[in-house]
Amino acid sequence: xxxxxxxxxxxxxTITELFGQAEALEARKDLSKAxxxxxxxxxxxPNHQLLHAAYxxxxxxxxxxxxxxxxxxxxxxxxxxxxxxxxxxxNLGRLLEDDGQTGVAVAEWLxxxxxxxxxxxxxxxxxxxxxxxxxxxxEGAHQDGPAEDALRQSLEIDANQPEVIQHWVALRQRQCKxxxxxxxxxxxxxxxxxxISPLSLAAYSDDPLFQLARAFKYNQELTGRPRPQHxxxxxxxxxxxxxxxxxxxxxxxxxxxxxxGFAMTDVLETHDRGSFEISAYYCGIDRPDATQDRAKVxxxxxxxxxxxxxxxxxRRIFDDGVDILVDLNGYTKDARSRVFAYRPxxxxxxxxxxxxxxxxxxxxxxxxDPVVVPEEDEIFYSEKVVRLPCYQxxxxxxxxxxxxxxxxxxxxxxxxxxxxxxxxxxKISPEMFRTWMTILDRVPGSVLWxxxxxxxxxxxxxxxxxxxxxxxxxxxxxxxxxNPQHLARYVLAxxxxxxxxxxxxxxxSDAMWMGVPVLTIKGKTFAARVCASLVTAAGLGDLVCENTxxxxxRAIEIGKDPALTRALREHLKAARMTCTLFNTPLLVRExxxxxxxMWSAASQHRLPKPDLTNLSEYFEAGADLTASLQVPAxxxxxxxxxxxxxxxxDCCRQLGPDARLWTS
Numbered sequence: 001x002x003x004x005x006x007x008x009x010x011x012x013x014t015i016t017e018l019f020g021q022a023e024a025l026e027a028r029k030d031l032s033k034a035x036x037x038x039x040x041x042x043x044x045x046p047n048h049q050l051l052h053a054a055y056x057x058x059x060x061x062x063x064x065x066x067x068x069x070x071x072x073x074x075x076x077x078x079x080x081x082x083x084x085x086x087x088x089x090x091n092l093g094r095l096l097e098d099d100g101q102t103g104v105a106v107a108e109w110l111x112x113x114x115x116x117x118x119x120x121x122x123x124x125x126x127x128x129x130x131x132x133x134x135x136x137x138x139e140g141a142h143q144d145g146p147a148e149d150a151l152r153q154s155l156e157i158d159a160n161q162p163e164v165i166q167h168w169v170a171l172r173q174r175q176c177k178x179x180x181x182x183x184x185x186x187x188x189x190x191x192x193x194x195x196i197s198p199l200s201l202a203a204y205s206d207d208p209l210f211q212l213a214r215a216f217k218y219n220q221e222l223t224g225r226p227r228p229q230h231x232x233x234x235x236x237x238x239x240x241x242x243x244x245x246x247x248x249x250x251x252x253x254x255x256x257x258x259x260x261g262f263a264m265t266d267v268l269e270t271h272d273r274g275s276f277e278i279s280a281y282y283c284g285i286d287r288p289d290a291t292q293d294r295a296k297v298x299x300x301x302x303x304x305x306x307x308x309x310x311x312x313x314x315r316r317i318f319d320d321g322v323d324i325l326v327d328l329n330g331y332t333k334d335a336r337s338r339v340f341a342y343r344p345x346x347x348x349x350x351x352x353x354x355x356x357x358x359x360x361x362x363x364x365x366x367x368x369d370p371v372v373v374p375e376e377d378e379i380f381y382s383e384k385v386v387r388l389p390c391y392q393x394x395x396x397x398x399x400x401x402x403x404x405x406x407x408x409x410x411x412x413x414x415x416x417x418x419x420x421x422x423x424x425x426x427k428i429s430p431e432m433f434r435t436w437m438t439i440l441d442r443v444p445g446s447v448l449w450x451x452x453x454x455x456x457x458x459x460x461x462x463x464x465x466x467x468x469x470x471x472x473x474x475x476x477x478x479x480x481x482x483n484p485q486h487l488a489r490y491v492l493a494x495x496x497x498x499x500x501x502x503x504x505x506x507x508x509s510d511a512m513w514m515g516v517p518v519l520t521i522k523g524k525t526f527a528a529r530v531c532a533s534l535v536t537a538a539g540l541g542d543l544v545c546e547n548t549x550x551x552x553x554r555a556i557e558i559g560k561d562p563a564l565t566r567a568l569r570e571h572l573k574a575a576r577m578t579c580t581l582f583n584t585p586l587l588v589r590e591x592x593x594x595x596x597x598m599w600s601a602a603s604q605h606r607l608p609k610p611d612l613t614n615l616s617e618y619f620e621a622g623a624d625l626t627a628s629l630q631v632p633a634x635x636x637x638x639x640x641x642x643x644x645x646x647x648x649x650d651c652c653r654q655l656g657p658d659a660r661l662w663t664s
Contacts, residue, residue: 013041015050019057031065052081056088063095071095084115128154128161135167144175145456152184159186162221165195173203173426175457176433176464180204181627190627194619198331202355202527203427206501207631208380209642209660210622211525215359216382216615218331223341223362241603246595247277249322249345251305252353253284253334256292259506260328260353262483265291266395268298270588276595279320281305281313283329283336305336314342323347324595327363330354347598347607350383352393355505355527357381359615364608365598367391367591371533372526377635379660380525382615384608386597388590390537390580392530394509401488410449410492411476417446417559420493420516422478422486423507425453425461427499433461435548436497437468442552443559449493452477490514494565495558500548503531509581512538517568519555521545524635537581539571547633613660621645 013021018041025034038058045051059074072095078088089112096105131154138147151168155161169192172180181192181204196204198215205211248271254260271278279301282292286306296302301320305313313336317325325345329335330353340348340362350358351367358366359382366373366383369391378385407414419439421428428450440446452458462472478489487510496511498504498520504511508518508531522532522544532544545551558564576582601607621642625631632638639661646661 015045015048015054018054022057022061026061026064031061034061035065035067052078052085052088055081056085056091059088059091063091068095068099072099086112086116124157128157131157132161132164135164139167139171142454144171144454147171148175148177155184155187159184159191162195165192166197166200168192169196169204170200170426173200174424174453176425176428176453176460178430188627190623193627194623198356198359199354200426201626202525203429203499203502205626205631206523206525206528206633207622207626207638208377208525209618209638210626210631212357212359212380212382213615213619213622215331215357216612217359217619219337219358219360222331223338223360241599243323243599245275245277246599247279247321247323248595249279249281249317249320249325250299250328251281251283251317251325251336251339252328253282253332253336254328254353255280255282255295256284256287257289257483258284258291261291261295262395262398263352263393263506263509264328265294265298266397266584267393267588267591268295270584271298272588272592273300276592277301279303279317279322281317283313284334305339310336310338311342313339314344317344318342324349324598326351327358328353330356330358346602349598352391355502355530356525357383359612361610361612363610365594367594368526369533369537371522371536372529377524382610382612386594388587388594389583390533390587392505392509392534392581393587394506394513394582394584396577396582396584398487398510398513399484400514401484403488404491405489407492410478410489412449412492413445413447415445417443417495417565418449418493419446419495419497419555419559420449420478420490420511421497421499421504422449422451422490422511423499423504424451425457427502427504428461429500430464431548432500433464434468435552437465437470438552439497439555439559440470440474441468442556446559447474447476448497449476449478452479486510487514490516495519495555495568497555498531501525501528503528505530505534508534512540512572512581513576515569515572515576517543517558517565517572519543519545519551519558521548521551524638534581538579539575540568543568611660617646617649618642618660620649 018037022034022037025037038054038061042054042058048054055074055078059071059078062074063071072092075088075092078085089108093105093108096108131150134150135147135154138150148168148171151164154164155168169180181189183189198211198218201211201214252260255264268278278299280295280299282302282304283306303316305316308316322345324347326349327340328351330350331337332354343362348363349365349367350363357380363383365386366381367388368385369387369389372391373381373385412418436448440448450461458477462475465475466472490511491514493516496508496516496518498508498518500521501523503520504518511518517540518531518535520531520535520543522529535541535543543554545554580586625641625645632641642661
C-alpha cells in the first residue's frame, strides 16, 4: 500500500516540482535521495515531453554522486530523445574527456559545432537586432508580454545589454510580474539591478544612496565624457551678467497632454513676463493638442528640437541666449539628456519631471521642498538643493468633465467603502499589495479600485488577491480615459491609498483637487517623499505615515469611520484654493526668486559644482545591497550598512574622512 501511494505521488509530481525537490535535496547534501527521486520519476513518466531535460538533470546529479558512467548513460538517453539538446552534448563530452576518452569527447563537440553551423557572428548580431526591434515596437504597442519575451530572448544571447535590461525590468514592473528582477539563465539578479533605469529603480528600492550612484552611472552611460563644445564654459557670456529680463528655457518632451504638461501650463501663464523671458524647447511626440496650444501662447519662444542633433539643439539654446536652462525631463521617456552635456546655458536646473537626483556633472541645482529633501538628506543629491514651499506645480484651471459617473458606471458597489489607487501598475510592489489586502480584510465589504494595467496585469492582481485569501471581486479596475473624464470619476472613491516606494505625484494632486484624501508613507528617496509633501501642503499632514503598520491602522480607522471620511473630504474642498499645494502664484513667485538667486550666484562665480565624489564605490556597494533585498528601512541603519559594505569593498582608504557618509 505504501509503495502504491509513493508511486502515485511521483506520477502526479510535475517536472518543475521534481527539479525543485531535487535541488532541495542537493542543497542538503542528500545526493542519494536526489538520485532515487530522478530514477523513480523517470520510470513512472516514460512519455513526458520534457523527459530529455529530466535525463539531463539526472546525469548531472549522478556525476555529483560519483557515478560517472551512470551519468554518461543518462546524458546519452537525453540526446537520444532530443539530439539537438546542446547542454547534454557539452556535458557528455566533458565526462568523456575526464574519463580519458578524448577522441570520443572531441567527436561529440564536433557534432554540436556542425548542428550550430548556421550560427555565426553576423547571424547572432542580426537576431539580436531583430529581437530588440520586436521588443521596442511591441512595447510601444502596449503588448507587454510579447515585448518582454523578445527582450528575454535577446538577453539570453547577450547578457551585456544594459538598455535591454532597463526595458525588460520596466516591462515586468508594468505587468506586476513579481519578483521583478528574477534571474535569467545568463543574467543574475545583481546584473539586473546594476543596469536598472533610475526611474524603474525608484519603484523598486527606497535607497537614496543607490539612487544617486545609479543616476551617476546612468549619466555616464548616456552622455559619456563631457562634450568638447562646452559653449558657456569656453565662451564669454554674449550679453554680460546684468539683466532687465532673465531668460529661462524649459526643455521637455511633455509640454502636451501629459501630467507635466497639465501642471506646467499654469506656471507658464503666471510667470512675470516683465522680469522673465521664457523659451520652451520641445522634444516630444508630434501630436499637437489643447494643452500644448495653451503652452505655446504663453512663452516668448517655442522651439521644436526633435529634428536637431544634440549638438545643434545645444547650439540653438546657446544662440538664443538662455541664462537658466530647466530640465523638465530628467531620465524619462524622450528626454534629451545629452543636450545638457554641452552646457548650453550658464545655469542648469533639475526640476519636476524626474523624481530624483541626476548624478550628473551638468546639473547645478535641483528644486525640491523641505519635506521632499530635508537638510540632512542633501548628501543624497549631486546638485545643490534649493526649495519651494511645495516643489510640485499644479494647474488651477484643470478641465473636469461636467458629467459625473455613478459607481455602477465604474463597476463599484454602492454601499462599500472604496479605497483607490490610480497610480500606474509599475508602482505597485508586492509588499504594498499585501498591505492593501490586509486593509481590505479588516474593513468588511470594502473594495480597492485600481487603474487597469491591461487584461493580463489585472488578472495577475486578481490572482494575487485570491492567494491572499480575498475574493477577486474585492478589486475593481478603472480603464484609462481622457483627463477630464478621469478627474470626474475620482469623486467615486473615499480614500486614496498611496504606493511605496514610488508614491503618487500628480495623481495625488488630482485626487485631492477632486476632494479625495490621500494616505501615504514617507520614505527616504525623493520619489518616496513627494506624496508626503503634497499631502502636507494640502493641510492633511496627519495622513503622512512613518511606516507600514501606521499606514494600515490609519487606513482601517478611516475606512470604518464615515464621519472622519466626510471631514477629510470637506477640508480638501474648503482649502482647495487657499492651501499651499494649489497656490500657483505663490509657487511661481518663489520659483522666480530662486532663479534670481541662481543668476546672482553665477554672476559672482559661485555656481555650485555637482558633487560626484566616490559614486562608483557607492554604486558597487548599493548594487550588492539592493540585489540582496536587504535595504534597511531606517536612514541611520542604511548609512551604517553602507559603511560596512564599503569596508568590505576595501574602500575606506579611497573614501577618506570627508566621504559622503562620514559627513552625514
